[in-house]
Amino acid sequence: MEPVVKANPRFKPEGKRAATSTKTPGLKGRQLARFQQERTRLNELVTKYAGRGIKRFYSIDAQVYQPGALPAKTKEMLGLVASVVLRCDDCIKYHLINCHQQRVTSAELDEALAIAMTVGGSITIPHIRRAFEAWDELSGNRG
Amino acid sequence: MEPVVKANPRFKPEGKRAATSTKTPGLKGRQLARFQQERTRLNELVTKYAGRGIKRFYSIDAQVYQPGALPAKTKEMLGLVASVVLRCDDCIKYHLINCHQQRVTSAELDEALAIAMTVGGSITIPHIRRAFEAWDELSGNRG
Amino acid sequence: MEPVVKANPRFKPEGKRAATSTKTPGLKGRQLARFQQERTRLNELVTKYAGRGIKRFYSIDAQVYQPGALPAKTKEMLGLVASVVLRCDDCIKYHLINCHQQRVTSAELDEALAIAMTVGGSITIPHIRRAFEAWDELSGNRG
Amino acid sequence: MEPVVKANPRFKPEGKRAATSTKTPGLKGRQLARFQQERTRLNELVTKYAGRGIKRFYSIDAQVYQPGALPAKTKEMLGLVASVVLRCDDCIKYHLINCHQQRVTSAELDEALAIAMTVGGSITIPHIRRAFEAWDELSGNRG
Amino acid sequence: MEPVVKANPRFKPEGKRAATSTKTPGLKGRQLARFQQERTRLNELVTKYAGRGIKRFYSIDAQVYQPGALPAKTKEMLGLVASVVLRCDDCIKYHLINCHQQRVTSAELDEALAIAMTVGGSITIPHIRRAFEAWDELSGNRG
């Protein structure tokens, strides 16, 4: 059965996945907390207007990152690199929070972003700069 | 003859098309009003520097949305979906204002955005969130 | 319940939607027939390897074009314009076949493509050239 | 007044601009000749279906590359680099032919493509490979 | 020191990396063998024209996929997903060959492509179809 939107972590940041994110050790900075709040507020607006098509899309979007043949950590890095080469700052922040929660190390992050920068080119540099800023906050350096 | 920029609705939000937009019933919120003002201010700068190429492009850009074999309402939805899959927030807001003015309903908007999300993928989600926020304002819920 | 892939028109071109397409009056040319056969052959390969995530995505992709608040004809034009600005020839052909089946006229197509060209720029021109070639075949001029 | 399509070099490869291209010294190879013929054939189909919007766009597209404050040679290189980072093989070939005609040297081409590769990333590599192949043909090495 | 192009696996498919690819167990099919030959032929043309900028880019492009904090297998999947969402068939084939060589399983591939399809949308479907076709050949089903 289709998960209803209310039970979907994409719509409910107070659900399992996002809740963990907001409690993740280093998430002390203000910028990412504001990002999460804004995301929650806007998802409630989506819930107000979205019909079956958009709700099912949100459901798939939550499902494909669940651990399976590939661990969740690898999947979040795949989502991150895809978001960097397509240059979506909000998507990058979302996957960085999940990568941090999945115990991706700074060295692993650097190598993943080096691939993203090489594939996507210098046009990704401003996004990668902001990605390292968010990572620095996640790592507890902006408490 | 080429419409001069001064007579072009793209350059003059006080012209027929944009004027209607700023008077559209639900356009009471602050965010979209600021968006319109900023757009007007920047278009004046474009007028200051733009030569014949850019001015003619603006002219075409106004022309292709005029009603013809397809009604203006359909054309604005085409412009909206194109803007969503190319992920341009300013373009999305511009077409949302025009869609609202053309009496697109919330149900129609939801279905158009469901197609955009499906074609363009989850990378469009942050833009669609902001689209529904603007739509909510247009619908009079932020007066 | 989730439609299984076997019952999904996206996977089975011999299903309702695609079948109609291959019988559409003007579809006499060789190029589009080959395109349909190749698409069927490759979708069978997708079925061989695809898990739940990809199958559910195919299911949504079929659903969002079903008539609802917006008629199927408008939805196919939305899919077409999205495909042109994202510059995917296969997607363009797929939606052109469906547009033809939904009785989109040549004048309507011209206006939809004019919007796509304006939004997406001259980089879309090679794709629009090939779109008109496919349309000419659909219109019975290459039988 | 709007140039009619018949007088527009984009539609008529037998017009001034394209004609020069087909006579350009090194253009002896088969691949680029076929490219030009196919482009002419398809543009005739565009002429058959295109209304005022598409025709005016073609007209602008021809105009912006005319020499002005910037020489035609620089403009063709701008068009080439834009086409590489947006990854459109047909557009790349078109501008390579014009670059060759404008006496762009191989060293200049290499530097322009190095910028395109850096901005656009490794995803441009397959297109740059094919660009050098076309350039090699233009340079007379495939006569 | 900068690796010279001659010693760079990106330029020399007879080098370590590519050689392994052409000997990879399942690589019996004709399509991927032709792809490799064409790639080698065109890289030789790049070598003929490329200056220091392009050669250094090729060098980085080889380096970032070397095993480090992340294993080569994960890195190739990152390159694959980035290539799918940016919709480059040649890049997809290249990384599929390397994924196969790194012992990525069909189940892992399916999950990686489900993420790519979700992030990139239905516009990636034609590329994912062709990806599964290449994978089927790599898996020895077209020998």
Added chain:
Amino acid sequence: MEPVVKANPRFKPEGKRAATSTKTPGLKGRQLARFQQERTRLNELVTKYAGRGIKRFYSIDAQVYQPGALPAKTKEMLGLVASVVLRCDDCIKYHLINCHQQRVTSAELDEALAIAMTVGGSITIPHIRRAFEAWDELSGNRG
């Protein structure tokens, strides 16, 4: 030898290239000064986390704009047009500052942006509006 990041103008805005930019005659406005400071602050964060791959990429990115067969002025315009069609505001500002420093005139800028708008379509308009705003500031009109 690989230039170390500390000696790289991309990382050190107090280095030759960026320093000149901050002293460029018209650069009196507040917006671009803030842009430069933010860029410096974030590049320091990149230096903190970046490994060899990202550092080498930054190095290439600085190198390809050095004068060679093409003058620096042409190269900055190539970088600008590539940034416009890929729609990256930060990249556009960066190249506008360098174009201003290389004595690109307003007429030349207008023609380069007309090409970018034509190739990239109306989706580039919001970025071109902001480009002219930055140019107006660079030209001393916002001192």
